[in-house]
Amino acid sequence: MTESTLEVLSQPEIEGHDPLHALLRKGARELIAQAVEAELASFLAGHADQRLEDGRRAVVRNGYLPERTV
Incomplete structure (x- = not known):
């Protein structure tokens, strides 16, 4: 199972170089990124009171630590 089904998509070429x-x-x-960040912050704030059985938060943001091997 070494074959990959991943297809790399290229960015569409923009006609000309209009600044x-x-x-x-x-x-x-940038506006889309800001909207996504705001929506995520709102979602996390709305679920901040949900906890797991061991007391940890049930909904957290992920992806800021370095990638690890499992």
């Missing part, structure tokens, strides 16, 4: 278009794309990406 205004690039600026608008960058701004749109």
Whole structure:
């Protein structure tokens, strides 16, 4: 099972190098990232009181520690 089914998708080429278009794309990406962060913060705040049987929080943010081998 060494064969990978992963397909790498390339970024679509932008016709020309219009600085205004690039600026608008960058701004749109930043707005989407801010919206996702705000929604996540709201979700975590809404579930902050939920605990597991051992007292740990049931809903936490993940992904900030270095990747580990299992």
